[in-house]
Amino acid sequence: MLDQVAQKSKFSAYEYPHYIKYMGSKTKIMDFVIDGINDVYDGGMVLDLFAGSASLSGALRNQVAVHSNDIQEYSAVLAASYLTAYSDSKTPSSEEILGKAERIVKEHLHVVTDELKYNNIDGLENFNEVEKSNRYLIELKFDYDYHLFSKNYSGTWWTAEQCIWIDALREVAEQYKRSPVYPVIISSLMYAMAYTSQGTGHYAQYRDAKTISSMKDIMIYRKREVSHYFNRKYNDAIRDIPESENIKGHKFTSLDFSDCLESFDGGTVYADPPYCFVHYSRFYHALETIVKYDYPELQIKGGRIVKGRYRENRHQSPFCIKTQVGNAFERMFQGVRKSQSNLVLSYSKNGMIDIEKLEKLALEILGRKYELDLLSRDYKHMTLGRQGDRHRDVEECLLLAKHK
Numbered sequence: 164m165l166d167q168v169a170q171k172s173k174f175s176a177y178e179y180p181h182y183i184k185y186m187g188s189k190t191k192i193m194d195f196v197i198d199g200i201n202d203v204y205d206g207g208m209v210l211d212l213f214a215g216s217a218s219l220s221g222a223l224r225n226q227v228a229v230h231s232n233d234i235q236e237y238s239a240v241l242a243a244s245y246l247t248a249y250s251d252s253k254t255p256s257s258e259e260i261l262g263k264a265e266r267i268v269k270e271h272l273h274v275v276t277d278e279l280k281y282n283n284i285d286g287l288e289n290f291n292e293v294e295k296s297n298r299y300l301i302e303l304k305f306d307y308d309y310h311l312f313s314k315n316y317s318g319t320w321w322t323a324e325q326c327i328w329i330d331a332l333r334e335v336a337e338q339y340k341r342s343p344v345y346p347v348i349i350s351s352l353m354y355a356m357a358y359t360s361q362g363t364g365h366y367a368q369y370r371d372a373k374t375i376s377s378m379k380d381i382m383i384y385r386k387r388e389v390s391h392y393f394n395r396k397y398n399d400a401i402r403d404i405p406e407s408e409n410i411k412g413h414k415f416t417s418l419d420f421s422d423c424l425e426s427f428d429g430g431t432v433y434a435d436p437p438y439c440f441v442h443y444s445r446f447y448h449a450l451e452t453i454v455k456y457d458y459p460e461l462q463i464k465g466g467r468i469v470k471g472r473y474r475e476n477r478h479q480s481p482f483c484i485k486t487q488v489g490n491a492f493e494r495m496f497q498g499v500r501k502s503q504s505n506l507v508l509s510y511s512k513n514g515m516i517d518i519e520k521l522e523k524l525a526l527e528i529l530g531r532k533y534e535l536d537l538l539s540r541d542y543k544h545m546t547l548g549r550q551g552d553r554h555r556d557v558e559e560c561l562l563l564a565k566h567k
């Protein structure tokens with residue numbers, strides 16, 4: 164039934180609330196991506212194989228059953244906020260959640276001693292001493308649970324006080340683990356973390372105050388209240404979600420792409436793998452940690468914890484490694500072929516692999532059983548595998564493969 168409905172009307176890009184700032188998010192070109200999916204879709208699930216910020220789940224919600232996958236666990240939480248969250252008579256209000264968190268915060272504020280406070284800063288040197296004192300909390304032994312961010316991240320992207328709020332909200336979230344809005348609570352916390360962070364939208368490096376002007380800018384974020392941003396996003400999100408469960412059958416996994424394809428029964432795969440050498444696990448480790456809340460070992464280099472306080476053994480993607488990317492695409496095309504799925508692949512001409520090489524692989528592996536096409540952002544269809552084609556100048560392309 165769902166397939167029939169979906170086949171007739173196909174899909175459009177619905178508006179959805181944004182929770183995180185995400186490098187490579189397809190939000191801005193979502194219409195283009197969905198046009199590509201409409202070109203090949205002929206029933207079954209849509210598998211978002213590298214879901215990231217789960218923008219596709221946001222845009223497709225209530226239109227088709229989606230399987231959202233990404234190696235990072237935070238992505239599944241974001242996808243669930245879009246796909247399965249709904250409000251009911253037991254849905255907590257933001258006042259209820261924030262009231263509980265505030266009580267916890269009050270019990271823990273004693274950790275923020277005078278030398279950790281930012282209210283009487285009298286210059287750059289003094290500011291940096293306060294920053295350093297905040298960071299020193301990593302040496303402290305805490306006598307209560309839920310202190311992961313206070314211990315590991317005070318004085319980095321957030322202050323100790325902001326971290327106490329982050330930990331408290333994370334603790335309160337657990338009380339709603341069985342509620343359909345549980346992912347919305349965690350996603351709204353991710354939003355609050357993003358907008359109170361002094362960084363530039365990710366968690367690869369926090370900024371140091373080297374000048375008065377950078378100090379002043381960092382201070383703007385140091386003064387922001389986690390509760391304010393949580394409240395804003397949670398209220399927006401609750402207004403936005405349905406009042407009862409809608410389409411059933413969505414699925415969320417945190418698997419490597421090849422394992423995920425192995426278990427996929429067929430449908431349409433949207434693949435948006437990383438394009439460049441930077442690993443998402445480094446840029447978004449703080450999101451992974453707020454979701455897992457597992458007190459990870461932190462990466463050590465030269466006998467010291469690295470400045471970015473990354474998780475030890477974070478994921479290294481083959482799509483970000485020159486010597487592995489060809490093989491990774493090969494495995495991806497094979498997985499698509501094996502499950503007899505259609506494919507929409509996003510890629511950029513500035514990627515880790517030459518477009519020519521990618522096309523050659525697609526032709527070799529999918530060629531005979533698939534109709535292949537390239538779609539540029541100005542909706543021009545281009546021939547695959549022909550050198551000198553116009554698409555060499557195109558930044559963003561979709562490779563479409565429709566099973567015959």
Ligand SMILES: C[S@@+](CC[C@H](N)C(=O)[O-])C[C@H]1O[C@@H](n2cnc3c(N)ncnc32)[C@H](O)[C@@H]1O
Nearest residue numbers: 187188189213215216218234419420435437480
């Ligand atoms: C370009 S981003 C996807 C962006 C997404 N389409 C959006 O709109 O937010 C690429 C994603 O691939 C994920 N990834 C990298 N290697 C992976 C692997 N081996 N298996 C599954 N996911 C992987 C990263 O965690 C990252 O979220």
